Amino acid sequence: MSSHSHDPHILCPHCDLLVTLPTLKYGQKANCPRCKSTLTMRWQEPRRRPVGYALSALFMLILANMFSFVNMNVKGLTSEITLIQIPKVLVADNYASMASLFMVVVQLIPAFCMLAIIMLCLPVRLPGRWNIRIAWILFHLKAWCMVEIFLAGVLVSFVKLIAYGEVGIGTSFIPYVLFCLLQVRAFQCTDRLWLWQQVSPAPAIHQPLKVGQSGLSQGLRSCECCMAILPVKQQVCSRCGSKGHARKKHSLQWTMALLVTSVMLYIPANLLPIMITQALGTKFTSTIMAGVVLLWGEGSYPIAMVIFIASIMVPSLKMLAIAWLCWDAKSSKKVDRERLHVVYEMVEFVGRWSMIDVFVIAVLSALVRMGQLMSIYPDIGALLFALVVILTMFAANTFDPRLIWDRSGTFENKEKFDDGQ
Numbered sequence: 570m571s572s573h574s575h576d577p578h579i580l581c582p583h584c585d586l587l588v589t590l591p592t593l594k595y596g597q598k599a600n601c602p603r604c605k606s607t608l609t610m611r612w613q614e615p616r617r618r619p620v621g622y623a624l625s626a627l628f629m630l631i632l633a634n635m636f637s638f639v640n641m642n643v644k645g646l647t648s649e650i651t652l653i654q655i656p657k658v659l660v661a662d663n664y665a666s667m668a669s670l671f672m673v674v675v676q677l678i679p680a681f682c683m684l685a686i687i688m689l690c691l692p693v694r695l696p697g698r699w700n701i702r703i704a705w706i707l708f709h710l711k712a713w714c715m716v717e718i719f720l721a722g723v724l725v726s727f728v729k730l731i732a733y734g735e736v737g738i739g740t741s742f743i744p745y746v747l748f749c750l751l752q753v754r755a756f757q758c759t760d761r762l763w764l765w766q767q768v769s770p771a772p773a774i775h776q777p778l779k780v781g782q783s784g785l786s787q788g789l790r791s792c793e794c795c796m797a798i799l800p801v802k803q804q805v806c807s808r809c810g811s812k813g814h815a816r817k818k819h820s821l822q823w824t825m826a827l828l829v830t831s832v833m834l835y836i837p838a839n840l841l842p843i844m845i846t847q848a849l850g851t852k853f854t855s856t857i858m859a860g861v862v863l864l865w866g867e868g869s870y871p872i873a874m875v876i877f878i879a880s881i882m883v884p885s886l887k888m889l890a891i892a893w894l895c896w897d898a899k900s901s902k903k904v905d906r907e908r909l910h911v912v913y914e915m916v917e918f919v920g921r922w923s924m925i926d927v928f929v930i931a932v933l934s935a936l937v938r939m940g941q942l943m944s945i946y947p948d949i950g951a952l953l954f955a956l957v958v959i960l961t962m963f964a965a966n967t968f969d970p971r972l973i974w975d976r977s978g979t980f981e982n983k984e985k986f987d988d989g990q
Contacts, residue, residue, distance in 0.1 A: 577589055577590055578590070578774075578778055578780070578798065579608055579609070579762070579791075579796060579798070580784040580789065580790070580791035580796070580798055581601040581603070581604060581606060581608060581791075582606070582791050582793065582796060582971075583601065583604050583606040583910065583913075583970045583971065584601060584603050584604040584606070584783075584906075584910070584970070584971060584973070584974040585783045585784045585785055585791065585971045585974060585975075586601060586602070586603045586604070586781070586782075586783060586784075586974075587778060587779065587780050587781065587782055587783070587784055587787070587789070588601060588602065588608065588780065588781075589780050590608065590609065593609070593610070593611035594611065595611055595612070595613045596611070596612075596613070597610070597611055598610035598611070603974070604906075604907070604910045604970075604974070605907075605910075606910075606914075608762065609760055609761075609762040609763065610760050611760075611763075612758050612760060612763075615690075615758075615760065615763055616690045616691065616692075617690075618758045619686050619690050619755050619758040619759045620686065620687050620690045620691055622751050622752075622754045622755035622758060623683040623684075623686040623687045623690075623751075623752070623755040624683075624687060625747075625751050626679075626683050626747075626748050626751035626752040626755055627680065627683050627684070627687075629744040629745070629747045629748035629751060630676070630679070630680060630683075630744075630745075630748045632741060632744035633652055633741040633742075633744040633745035633748055634651065634652050634653055634676075634741065635651075635741065636651065636739055636740035636741040637649045637650070637651060637739030637740055637741060638650055638651050638652050638738075638739050638741045638742055638745070639723065639726075639727075639736065639737070639738055639739055639742060639932070639936060640736070640737050640738075640739055640936075641730055641733075641734055641735065641736050641737070641936055641937065642734050642735040642737075643733055643734035643735075643943060644734070648936055648937065648938060649739060649936075650932075650935045650936050651739075651741065652675075652676070652741065652745070654935055655668075655671060655931050655932065655934075655935040656668035656669070656671050656672050657935075658934055658935040658938070659671065659931060659934065659935070659947065662934065662946055662947060664947050664951075664952065666952060667927070667931065667947060667951065667952060667955065670927075670955060671719075671928070671931055673713070674713050674714065674715040674719075674924075675715060675716060675719045675928075678710050678713050678714050679714045679716050679748075679752050681706075681710065682707055682710060682711060682714055682752070682755075682756070683752060683755060685703050685704070685706065685707040686707070686755055686756075686759055688700070688703060689703060689704055689707070689764055689767070689768060690759070690764070690767075698810070700768050700769075701768055701769060701808070701809055701810065702810075704764065704765060704768050704795070704809070705794055705795075705809050705810070705811065708761060708794060709794070711756060712921070712962070712966070714752065714756075715921060715924055715928075716748065716749045716752055716753075717749050717753060718921055718922055718924050718925055718928060719928045720745070720746065720749050721875075721922075721925050721928075722924075722925045722926070722927075722928030722929045722931075722932060723928070723932055725872055725875065725876065725925065725929050726929050726932040726933055726936070728864070728872045729860075729864065729872075729929070729933065730933070730936070730937070733937075733943060761796065762796055765795040765796065765797075765808070765809070768795075769795075769808050769809070770808075771795075771797045771798070771808060772797055772798075772799065772806075772807045772808055774789070774798050776788075783974070783975070784798070784801075784815075785801070785815055785816075785971075785975070788800060788801050788802075789801060790803075790813065790814070790815045792806040792808070792809060792811055792813060793811060793813050793817075794806065794809045794811040794813075795808050795809040795811070797809070799813075801815045816969050816971060816972065816975075817967065817968075817969040820967055820968060820969040820972065821895050821898060821899065821968075821972070823964075823967040824891060824895055824964050824967045824968045825892075825895055827960050827961070827963050827964035827967065828888060828891050828892060828895075828960075828961070828964045830960055831888060831956075831957050831960035831961050831964065832888055834953050834956050834957050834960070835884060835885075835888070835954075835957045837950070837953055838857075838950055838953035838954040838956075838957050839856060839857055839858065839881075839950075839954075840856065840950075841856070841948070841949050841950035841953065842854030842855060842856055842948040842949070842950050843855065843856060843857055843860075843926070843930060843947070843948055843950035843951040843954060844860070844930050844933070844934075844945060844946070844947060844948055844950075844951065845945070845946040845947075845948050846943070846944075846945050847943065847944045847945070847946070848943045854948060856950060857876075857880050857881065857926060857950070857954065858881065860876060860926075861873050861876050861877045861880075861881070864876065875925075876925070876926060876929075879922050879923055879925045879926065880923060880925070880926040880954070883919050883920070883922060883923050884923050884957060884958070884961065887916050887919065887920050887923075887961050887965075888961060890912050890913075890915070890916045891916060891961070891964050891965060891968065893912070894909060894912065894913055894916070894968060894973070895968065897909055897973070898968075898972040898973060906973055906974055909973045910970060910973055910974075913965075913968070913970050913973065916965050917965050917966075920958065920961050920962050920965055921958075921962065923954075923957075923958045923961075924955065924958050926951075926954065927951055927954060927955045927958070930945075930947050930951045931947070933945045934946055934947050
């Protein structure tokens, strides 16, 4: 049951090329010969390894919520918080939306994903089609696990607070760091193609397959969820039940609509204050750029660059890149498809990291509550910026990368892959 069995053919979910999968040794992975995307990887102990990491991650998450997370001392006044106190403080400040976002992407979704990996990798008999539904949810929610981004935000918060007092870590900090590392490793060791094959066999294809050509040219499509090969006219996958089309329906329209909305929100998100600081009875506000300037002026050049890149450059360049992809997807000009695909992969990867500034504000707001001496509160700009990040993530998700390759025709070197090489 732990063997790495798979169907001999697969449609690349990023460029729609039909590929014959080679026989892999332990530690080897199969990449698409056209767009270089990873299709599958063979792990030793494909059941026990992800289960071990996921169980360890859940145990560390429990420990991380039981004790003090971080603490601060300013002129004899001490403040400390636990992880669960962060959303409570945000709710008390009438920012329930930010509190919900924190709980969902930092704790609830990562915890569910670890539980899902455990249930799917262990030979547990679940009633009905529960295992299929759990796998469907797992691979849809995976991109919204932001544990490592929150941890980076905590470290940035330390740098900002060092100028005001002594900052220390609590008993729960190390367990949370271990939870971050273990959940990332659990995801890495869970091969999507192998897991779906264990959940349910892929439906058979009753037609000759032409390796090195697109699925669309053969009347085939790939299920966006379980990667099964299906006839183009079959809208509902017979394995996972997902509805789909040969290409994402109205992909460019949805992408552009989300992109325009995010641009409209991005302007006030940068102009309006994201944080209010009260010190010795005096209140002053700060925008994202003001925070970068403050860190730079205090000599924290690396942290200032991290915030500037993650909160200013990345969102701006991401929106420009998405617009460029939509434009070239409908262009009849000859373009470098491989370069465009690299741009798409970068957009998909880096977009989540813009949330780092939102997590910095959440940590500062919860930790710095010392009355008239010093207190920090979130402001409307933080909520708008979080919406910008979420909308751009949705925009990248609704864009269909296969549109980049649809005009490239047959893969030139398909002869190499007819024999699974």
